[in-house]
Amino acid sequence: MQLLSVKDVSKTYHLDRVEVSALSDVNLEVYPLRFTVLSGASGSGKTTLLNLIGGLDRPDRGEIILNGMPLGGLSDDARSDFRLRHIGFVFQNFNLLPVLNAYENVEYPLRLTGTRPAARAKRVRDLLEAVGLTPHARHLPGQLSGGQRQRVAIARALATAPQLVLADEPTANLDSQTGDSIIALMRHMQREFKTSFVFSSHDPKVLAEADDSAILRDGRIISITRQTDAGVAL
């Protein structure tokens, strides 16, 4: 049974009276505990698709069902709550809260869920240890390197034990060596914390690490490759 189902989703943006079709009739299924990559050139619709999957935006047409829950019918507050408990986000620019240290950044989603202090502290410590940042727990984002910031972001994304983590070009702002280590870390975290990752990238090395991959072009999925598949041209 699939974790995520994207059915006939279309999205058009209106920019200065010009309609830009970002996605057209996209269909995609993501299975639990998989490492799925959305690939494609810049402007192909990867970020738009991730935003729709993450409930950050609403499709013009079609339906997105995550873990059996259609996101389209949820109110704004309900979608916020849903994101908090079921989806983690990793951003290209890390997007850590600059006034919070590494520990507090990871802890923040757990505070929103109302997790008890003891459980919260244990979870944060475990995650920081898993991403190798225990010695930097009290450091502010500004005192961390790019790779360290992204590690904090990954730990934060996993804080509430979501079924799905979405990462938009997580290695784009990192050098290749750091980017490789981040991909390796994400792979490790995906297995250790038993979650699913969907992320966008056009890095061939990242594609090679994927269980499944989908290639987008001009807002359409043109190819889906699964671990067990040889590749399906659409």
Add this chain to the structure above:
Amino acid sequence: MNTWSLALRNLLRNRRRSFATLLAMMIGGVCILLFGGYVQNIIFGMQTGYVRGGGHLQLQHRDYFLYGSGDPAAYGIADYQQVIDLVKHDPVLAPMLTVVTPTLQFGGIGGNFEVGASRTVMASGEVMEDQNAMQTWNDYGFPDKPEVMSLTGTSADSAIIGTGVARVLQLCAPLKVADCPAPQAKAQTEGALLPHDVSLLAAGDATPEPASGGNSAAAELELLAATISGAPNVARLKVIKAESQGVKEFDDVYVGMHLRQAQRLLYGAGAPEVTSIVLQLHHTRQIPLATARLKELLATSLRDRPLAVYDFRTLNPYYGQTIGLFNAIFGFISILIGGIVLFTVSNTMNAAVVERTVEIGTLRAIGLRRAGVRTLFVSEGLLLGALGAIAGVVVALILATVINHSGLTWTPPGRVNPIGLHVRVWGETQLLIGTAIALTLVAVLSAWWPARRAARLEVVEALRHV
């Protein structure tokens, strides 16, 4: 790290901007508090003046307040000592009273017949010992020393007059009144209108002989008044001093004298009366209780007497009008400062929203609801407001202390002698708390709109913000 902690850290991110905003709020708070303290001091000063001069409450003939100015003596209180004794020994009133004293006010004509000058006057007969006791009332802790009435210890026929009366009656020289030129404009003006020969005659008649005041002899005043039976009566008074009464209209008519002398003039050998029984209380806040008790007495023990009780606010409408004026100015200044604070805080919060747009998008993506974003920014406004208000209160207290010890003086309206410039901030709990709360509320209000804007940002748009 809760919402407050996060809000505080966000404020500390841009220390210079937050400090500038705090400074604006602090200055606003200081201005409001210092002006409020200054106004409070004026009001207390006026109240002290009225209470020292005319007590908190007065028992009068019930029609005296409305009609007595035309013929005060017609509205006298007979057997007034009986009323005074009743009031003084009343178990409810007695603990509240500091002074109970009779006064007699009436109109007449004051003359210095040696120079052919006269004018209408308003005379007041008082018991000087009681008046001196009233001068010691100081419920608000003013640093001035109580004045001793000039008529204290003088002979029964002594009197004091306003400087305006001394001027008109040409008594300036013996009374050593400064800035008191001899009248001469009248003759010149008339000279232009009258035939030349008549003018010369008039000028010859009008040439003043040296007034009795021209030498160092004691000044005398003939006071003509109608007795209670309507017959004219004259008292020759020794004027011992001319005193400025603060208000020119009053200064031009005032004659002060001993109560017994005033009563002899109006009532002759008949039973003396007074126009008011003045009651001074320990504290102004006792007025409602004392008034209620007096009304009770008027309805029972004194029911046969046509008396009414008035407080000093009713007797001195200028007091209420002045409070109203200052309250209006205070309100206007407060609104003005509130507006400046509102726009300053609003500007700060708007800038914060723009700078932190991506951060807002991140918070929303993580799962913070719109209300959470709104709460965060309103909390920042609330913190700014609270810190600005606290800083304003502290600085205002320090400045007030400096001003109060600076030795500056000023002469309030209606008073003669300068008093120390005093700004009442310390101890004015209502003013302090009210200003602090108002500033904080304005800051919260200022943050509300930017917070609402932040909360309504679309997540995707916010994350895409550059």
